[in-house]
Amino acid sequence: xxxxxxxxxxxxxxxxxxxxxxxxxxxxxxxxxxxxxxxxxxxxxxxxxxxxxxxxxxxxxxxxxxxxxxxxxxxxxxxxxxxxxxxxxxxxxxxxxxxxxxxxxxxxxxxxxxxxxxxxxxxxxxxxxxxxxxxxxxxxxxxxxxxxxxxxxxxxxxxxxxxxxxxxxxxxxxxxxxxxxxxxxxxxxxxxxxxxxxxxxxxxxxxxxxxxxxxxxxxxxxxxxxxxxxxxxxxxxxxxxxxxxxxxxxxxxxxxxxxxxxxxxxxxxxxxx
Amino acid sequence: xxxxxxxxxxxxxxxxxxxxxxxxxxxxxxxxxxxxxxxxxxxxxxxxxxxxxxxxxxxxxxxxxxxxxxxxxxxxxxxxxxxxxxxxxxxxxxxxxxxxxxxxxxxxxxxxxxxxxxxxxxxxxxxxxxxxxxxxxxxxxxxxxxxxxxxxxxxxxxxxxxxxxxxxxxxxxxxxxxxxxxxxxxxxxxxxxxxxxxxxxxxxxxxxxxxxxxxxxxxxxxxxxxxxxxxxxxxxxxxxxxxxxxxxxxxxxxxxxxxxxxxxxxxxxxx
Numbered sequence: 001x002x003x004x005x006x007x008x009x010x011x012x013x014x015x016x017x018x019x020x021x022x023x024x025x026x027x028x029x030x031x032x033x034x035x036x037x038x039x040x041x042x043x044x045x046x047x048x049x050x051x052x053x054x055x056x057x058x059x060x061x062x063x064x065x066x067x068x069x070x071x072x073x074x075x076x077x078x079x080x081x082x083x084x085x086x087x088x089x090x091x092x093x094x095x096x097x098x099x100x101x102x103x104x105x106x107x108x109x110x111x112x113x114x115x116x117x118x119x120x121x122x123x124x125x126x127x128x129x130x131x132x133x134x135x136x137x138x139x140x141x142x143x144x145x146x147x148x149x150x151x152x153x154x155x156x157x158x159x160x161x162x163x164x165x166x167x168x169x170x171x172x173x174x175x176x177x178x179x180x181x182x183x184x185x186x187x188x189x190x191x192x193x194x195x196x197x198x199x200x201x202x203x204x205x206x207x208x209x210x211x212x213x214x215x216x217x218x219x220x221x222x223x224x225x226x227x228x229x230x231x232x233x234x235x236x237x238x239x240x241x242x243x244x245x246x247x248x249x250x251x252x253x254x255x256x257x258x259x260x261x262x263x264x265x266x267x268x269x270x271x272x273x
Numbered sequence: 274x275x276x277x278x279x280x281x282x283x284x285x286x287x288x289x290x291x292x293x294x295x296x297x298x299x300x301x302x303x304x305x306x307x308x309x310x311x312x313x314x315x316x317x318x319x320x321x322x323x324x325x326x327x328x329x330x331x332x333x334x335x336x337x338x339x340x341x342x343x344x345x346x347x348x349x350x351x352x353x354x355x356x357x358x359x360x361x362x363x364x365x366x367x368x369x370x371x372x373x374x375x376x377x378x379x380x381x382x383x384x385x386x387x388x389x390x391x392x393x394x395x396x397x398x399x400x401x402x403x404x405x406x407x408x409x410x411x412x413x414x415x416x417x418x419x420x421x422x423x424x425x426x427x428x429x430x431x432x433x434x435x436x437x438x439x440x441x442x443x444x445x446x447x448x449x450x451x452x453x454x455x456x457x458x459x460x461x462x463x464x465x466x467x468x469x470x471x472x473x474x475x476x477x478x479x480x481x482x483x484x485x486x487x488x489x490x491x492x493x494x495x496x497x498x499x500x501x502x503x504x505x506x507x508x509x510x511x512x513x514x515x516x517x518x519x520x521x522x523x524x525x526x527x528x529x530x531x532x533x534x535x536x537x538x539x540x541x542x543x544x
Contacts, residue, residue: 018470042357046419056415063414085317088310095307130529132493134405135522138510143329145322148314222403225497229317235406239413247410251402258401 063244070252071245075238079250082234085148086220089230093152093220094213097159102205104160105167106193111179112171121164128161137223148229155216155223162215166208167201174200206272210265217261221254337519344517348505348524354419355501355528358494359487362426367480369427370434377435378442380450381464392435399432404490408499417498425499426487433483441475442468477543485536492525502528 022028072079107113107121136157140150174197182196224232231250238247275289288296322329375381377392408425415421445468453467495503502521509517 018466038360042361045353045357046423048420049416049418052416053420060414063410085313088313091307091310092314130526131522132489134493134496135506135525139333142333143326145319147318149318149323152314218401218403222405225405225409232406236409239409242413251406255398255401259397262397 059242059244063248066244066246066248067252069245070249071243072249074243074249075234075246078234078237079231079246079253082224082231082250083253086217086224086230086232089148089151089155089220090213090217093155093159094209094216096152096156097163097212097216098205098209100156101160101163101167104164105171108164108168109171111174111176112193112197121168125161125165125168128157129165133158133219133223134226137226137228141227146227146229151220151223151228151230154228155219158219159212159216163208163212167205170201170204171197203272207269210268214258214261214265218254218258333515336513336515339516340519340523341514341516342520344520345524348502348521351495351500351502351505352524352528354422355488355491355503358419358422358426358491358499358501359484359532362423362491363430363480363484363487365423365427366430366434366483370431371438371476373431373435374438374442375464378439380445381442381468392439396432396435396439399428399430400436401432402429404429404487405494405497408494409497412498417500419500422491422494422499422501425494426491429490430483430487433486434479437479438472438476441472441479445471474543478540481536481539481543485532488532489529492528 020028022031104121104124107117108125110118113121133154137150137154140153140157144150144153178200179192179196182192187195220230221232221235224230224234225236227233231254235247235250238244238250275286276283277286277290278284286293373392373395376383376388377396379385379389382389382392404425407428408421411421411424411428415424449471450463450467453463458466491501491503493503493506495501495505496507498504498507502524506518506521506525509515509521
């Protein structure tokens, strides 16, 4: 009668299967097919220079060896100097960034700001978020000259996009009751901010600022590549000289600092919240 | 309750004197650190260059507009490369990041003492180093080109996917796990039927999110020689061809906005 004849086949057909992630079979197979076609096209288009690659393996080996035996003392002066510059840039840029971000966030919160202000602040945030730090750094280095000042401005600018956006979203989510209570007592706009808004968003602001401090340090290692100061410049020089053991030492220092910053900032955030 | 006596009357205070003093000291120390840091930066800055920054900015803008639109013809291939770097890099990162997450999550790791710390270190190391630095390293090892870019993106994304996925794994609902265990299922079956379905939406969201970030990052990898549209940017800037650079900036802007829109759409459809 039916096509299913043997008990084993019947057992197979009756078996429960987990539901697929994409319910529509046409869409599911379509996506798979398109993905396969794309992979074929993409993998065909990559030029791979095997001679250069095998030559690179030896260098890769040297780098791994350098990682196992990092050279901290060879360029100690440059390492300490670049590292200190990175820390200093991070601190100043984060503080400046917070100082500018708070007003921008207030302006970008729909429940506080009038429409024109809202659009201007959101535009500023979008502008800061779309371009990579490194592109901003190129422009600022061209304008302000080489050195940490261009780096500080770059980090400040990208801090604004990050901090204002997240803070503004937090302000939009606050409990309206407390704001209305302050308004009902006849509080001015500044008093409203101070007593109705600030206590509600303060833990989040502190948490975000610490997180951004972290990110800024990481980014300060990058923007040095285009001449905006910090440990990135030292790292770039080390790679240019093929001094993999020095480069490995710098990378290890970056990893350690980022780990330490991450653990301490999450501890502080837990204590604040 | 902290109370101060002012002119014979008791006045309520928010904090005790010691606490207030400690907070004040904290602010003083923080301000000092910032001022000293600023001094270091100020010493290393040529203020002459900063003072004529507005002139430089106006000059730069004057050289950038109008963009040389005909340059667009030569940007399609680099744009395709950029897309490939981001997508293939993300795929490689998924292949390695998912097992890494299972090794790192407290409830799936084979050994908390031996395997978990190693997996966590790999995740932190991958995350702490920006993809541009990975690219710098890989270009110096395997030579400039698209391959270095793909690997740089993959190296950076492994940690990102690993971290977010292992956190999602640790936060799953245990009752489903217990229910599957109660049927006598083996360890792989518990993972396959109780854990994977719970983190699947999170996994899809994380991957798409990372792809979006990777498009953004792969546009600049070329600055250190790792392929993509950044190579053209580097070439234009070093030739001071700012009219071409401004076309590239606009292309990057459009690419970033498009990928952001697409990833938001996909995440919206999944979640």
